[in-house]
Amino acid sequence: MPSKAIALHPHQSLEELEQRYRSCKDAKEKIRWQVIWLYAQQTREHRPSTLAVSQATGFSQNWVYKLIRRYNAEGPQGLIDKHRYNPGGDKRALLNPEEQQALGQALQQRPPDGGVWTARKVAHWVQAHTGKGMAEVTAWTYLRRLGFSLQRPRPRHTRAANTQAQEAFKKS
Template sequence: MARVAEHLSVADLEQRFRSCPEPIEARHLQVIWLLAQGHTVGATSKVTSFGPRWIEQSLERYNASGPDALGDGHRHNGPEPRLLTPEVLEVVRLRLAEPPPDGGLWSSRKVADVIAAHLGLERVRPQRGWDALQALSYSLQRPRPKNPKFATAETAEAIKRSWRAPSLPKPRPSPAC
C-alpha cells in the first residue's frame, strides 16, 4: 500500500477533486484521493487508466510538494509576451478610438506602426498589429455597400402594394371507400 503524505485530509482531497474546474488537475487529485483511501497502485491504475509507474511518480511529487505539484504542468510554459504587453495593448486600444493618421480605416500595418512608435522600434511586423487587434477583440464595423439598383422608398412601397400572397392549393376530396 502506498503512503500518502497528509498535506490534505481524505475529505479535502475528495472535495477538491469533485469541485476542480481543470480536468487534468481533477484526474490527478482523483489518483491521490484513491491512494489516500487505501487503494493500491494497481487498483488505482485500473480505475483511472493511468499506468502504475505514472501513479507512483505523481504520488512522489505530491508527497514532496503537496497539492500544488498536481495538475497540468504545461499551462505555465511559454515565454511572457515581449511586444504585446498589457501596457502596449492599452496604448493601442486608446489609439484605435481615434481615426488613423491617413484617414481611412485601421489595418494591421497601421496598428503595427503604432506599436513600433510606442516601443521606439523602427518597424514591427504587420502580424503583431493583427495579433493586437485580435487581443483587443477589435472588429471592423462598417456597413455593407448599398446595391446601386436598390429601390427607392416609393418603388418599394409600390411593390409591397402590388404583391399578393400565393393562394394555397385547394384540398382534394377524399376518395370514397
C-alpha cells in the first residue's frame, strides 16, 4: 500500500508539538501528539509518510491519516481524548425520592396479581402510580437499588413425591 501524504496545517511549531507530546499526562492523548510530531518532523525533512509514522507508533496507516486530518480540521483540540470528558447520558433519576419511597413501600407488600415482584411488575406499578413509562431494565435497577432481588420459588422436580408420599416416607 503506498504511503498517503497529506499537508499538515501549521497550528503549532515543531518545538511546540514536541513539548505537547513530551509533557502530556494522558496516554491516549500523548500518542496522538507523538503521531503529529513525527509527521511534522518528516514534513520538515522530506516528503511525509503516514506509513513511517504508523510503523513507529504501531497505529494503522489509516488511523494516522485520520488523526492528521482531525488535527488539520480542529487544531490541538482535535487530539484531546473526548471519551474522558464525556459525562455520558442524562444521569437524572426517573423517580424522585418520594416516588422511590412509595415504590419501596409497595415492594414490602405482595404485588397486585400475587406472586413475586418482577421487573415487569415494577414497571407496571410505576406506570400506574406515577404515569411515567419505565423500561424493565430500569425497573430492575430500582428493585436492586431498593435492596430487593428477583425472588422466584424454587422449581419442583417433575418426578418429586407429593405431600402424602413425603409424609409416608417420614413415618417409616
